[in-house]
Amino acid sequence: MSLVVSNLSVDHGAIRAVSGVSFTVESGKIAAIIGSNGAGKTTLLRTLSGLKSATHGSAQWNDHDLFSVKPEFNVRHGIAHVGEGKSVIAELSVEENLHLGAIWRKNKKEMKSTQLDVIELFPILGERIKQRADTLSGGERQMLAIGRALMSRPQLLLLDEPSLGLAPLVIEQIFQTIKSLRDQMSLTVVLVEQNALGALEIADTGIALNLGKVVVAGSAQSLLNDPAVRAAYLGY
Amino acid sequence: MYKFISSLLIGLSLGAIYSLMSISLVLVWRSTRVVNFAQAGQAIVSTYIAYEVVNRTGSFWLAFIVAILAGALLGAIVDRYFMRPLFKRVTTGPIVAIAPVVATLGLLGILRAIVGFIWGVELKPIAAPVSLDGYSLGSEVLPFAPYNALVILIVAIVLIVLSLLFQKTNLGLSLRASAFSPEIARLSGVRVNEIRTLGWAIAGAAGAIAGILATPTSYLSPNSLDILLVFGFAAAVIGGLESMVGAVVGGLVLGLGVTFVSNYVSTSLIFPTAFVFLIVILLVRPSGIVAGKRSRRA
Numbered sequence A: 001m002s003l004v005v006s007n008l009s010v011d012h013g014a015i016r017a018v019s020g021v022s023f024t025v026e027s028g029k030i031a032a033i034i035g036s037n038g039a040g041k042t043t044l045l046r047t048l049s050g051l052k053s054a055t056h057g058s059a060q061w062n063d064h065d066l067f068s069v070k071p072e073f074n075v076r077h078g079i080a081h082v083g084e085g086k087s088v089i090a091e092l093s094v095e096e097n098l099h100l101g102a103i104w105r106k107n108k109k110e111m112k113s114t115q116l117d118v119i120e121l122f123p124i125l126g127e128r129i130k131q132r133a134d135t136l137s138g139g140e141r142q143m144l145a146i147g148r149a150l151m152s153r154p155q156l157l158l159l160d161e162p163s164l165g166l167a168p169l170v171i172e173q174i175f176q177t178i179k180s181l182r183d184q185m186s187l188t189v190v191l192v193e194q195n196a197l198g199a200l201e202i203a204d205t206g207i208a209l210n211l212g213k214v215v216v217a218g219s220a221q222s223l224l225n226d227p228a229v230r231a232a233y234l235g236y
Numbered sequence B: 001m002y003k004f005i006s007s008l009l010i011g012l013s014l015g016a017i018y019s020l021m022s023i024s025l026v027l028v029w030r031s032t033r034v035v036n037f038a039q040a041g042q043a044i045v046s047t048y049i050a051y052e053v054v055n056r057t058g059s060f061w062l063a064f065i066v067a068i069l070a071g072a073l074l075g076a077i078v079d080r081y082f083m084r085p086l087f088k089r090v091t092t093g094p095i096v097a098i099a100p101v102v103a104t105l106g107l108l109g110i111l112r113a114i115v116g117f118i119w120g121v122e123l124k125p126i127a128a129p130v131s132l133d134g135y136s137l138g139s140e141v142l143p144f145a146p147y148n149a150l151v152i153l154i155v156a157i158v159l160i161v162l163s164l165l166f167q168k169t170n171l172g173l174s175l176r177a178s179a180f181s182p183e184i185a186r187l188s189g190v191r192v193n194e195i196r197t198l199g200w201a202i203a204g205a206a207g208a209i210a211g212i213l214a215t216p217t218s219y220l221s222p223n224s225l226d227i228l229l230v231f232g233f234a235a236a237v238i239g240g241l242e243s244m245v246g247a248v249v250g251g252l253v254l255g256l257g258v259t260f261v262s263n264y265v266s267t268s269l270i271f272p273t274a275f276v277f278l279i280v281i282l283l284v285r286p287s288g289i290v291a292g293k294r295s296r297r298a
């Protein structure tokens, strides 16, 4: 049980955004992928979920080849992707956004019980359930985006910068929730972050990307202690 | 007073038909970002098919059902075998913005030509299922007839069905999600391409209903529904192009406006009225009359 990415390269036209990237994430672990603007983090995640096609390389989640199907079918294999920048549908209500996440399962009863679980995780969504998503605060929107992904009952969660643009207290809450998803639901998480410190603190392993290449990889602890990583990404 | 009431009722039944055409354009616009000028062509084909059914069986209602099915099928075909390949091929350059316009206008021309080739250009009637003679009010005979009442009733039913479909069902949620954010819909497991084709089918069905309802009070010819396209488009823009509620409000405003102007001022002002409405709305409220916090709902 693991996510295995090997020798992955992805191009945007003439630009190579991801270049020969390999890594493994064991089931039930959090892998933090850190790197500055333009490092290729978003491109990597979009390729894993199938939104973008790979130029070379492969990615397997257990027995499933991630590149063999479109994104709408990857979600049926337990893979949920929360896109960069509070990925919710503004025109829909909170409840509709949540229902959307479970829509392919075609099981109303299961959907209702999953919704209760998600609201237990993010009680504020329960209070806002009938409101349009664009009336939510930034933090609430990010919770809704994650909640929408959880509604599909995934095993592998791909998160693209969930802390982006949020206040420190809210960031802390989001990171703690991600940690609890691993600890209580044994979810496997690929956590893309510019907030390297916060991400590495909850992660099991860490990968630093620069210009599309892996520059350092190892246990999260080893990255936190690595002087080069500290200088480049942690700022101390 | 009599003139006022009759203008109001006639305006409503006219506006109801504009609303359906307008909804049809809005559904396609918000899912595909294409103003489907071919909708008038699709509706003319389904209406000619309805004409054949009425001729052979004498049943307006059978023809009505057949027209809906034909309109839906045509809508699906246009998306699946015309728009989808077009968007796949044409991906860069200034042509991207203009290609769908050229394609749908071209398709309108082709569909009209096919219809003209098969049925000729002379005017064909479709008999109304109920009387076209106006109700009488004392000694006066209103222009408002049982058929106009029937049109309002049918459109009301269609609107209720559509709003239940869009607001209350999983299919409706998929349709809205795919239109507003195809990427998030896709990541949620919605088969966006198929759903979009289904959206075109629903739009095609709405356009087909508009076509067959508009015909008994006039005649059928290869371009007899072009006016409906123009008014439907104006109504859609008045309603803000994104919202089904806006489409209906736009259609009713236009239907009432046109009827009052032609009854109180001059019939020759019908077309200018539509464009005056359109331009005033574009200048004053470019996002449409129902724009606001909840406008993109529905």
Ligand SMILES: Nc1ncnc2c1ncn2[C@@H]1O[C@H](COP(=O)(O)OP(=O)(O)OP(=O)(O)O)[C@@H](O)[C@H]1O
Residues within 6 Å of the ligand: A012, A013, A015, A016, A017, A035, A036, A037, A038, A039, A040, A041, A042, A043, A044, A084, A194
């Ligand atoms: N759609 C695109 N078309 C062309 N180039 C792109 C596209 N998306 C990304 N790129 C380029 O690919 C490289 C990697 O971008 P990517 O968005 O993956 O970085 P990132 O690590 O997510 O950055 P950030 O932290 O700012 O989100 C950048 O050079 C970027 O300009």
Ligand SMILES: [Mg+2]
Residues within 6 Å of the ligand: A041, A042, A043, A084
């Ligand atoms: Mg990014």
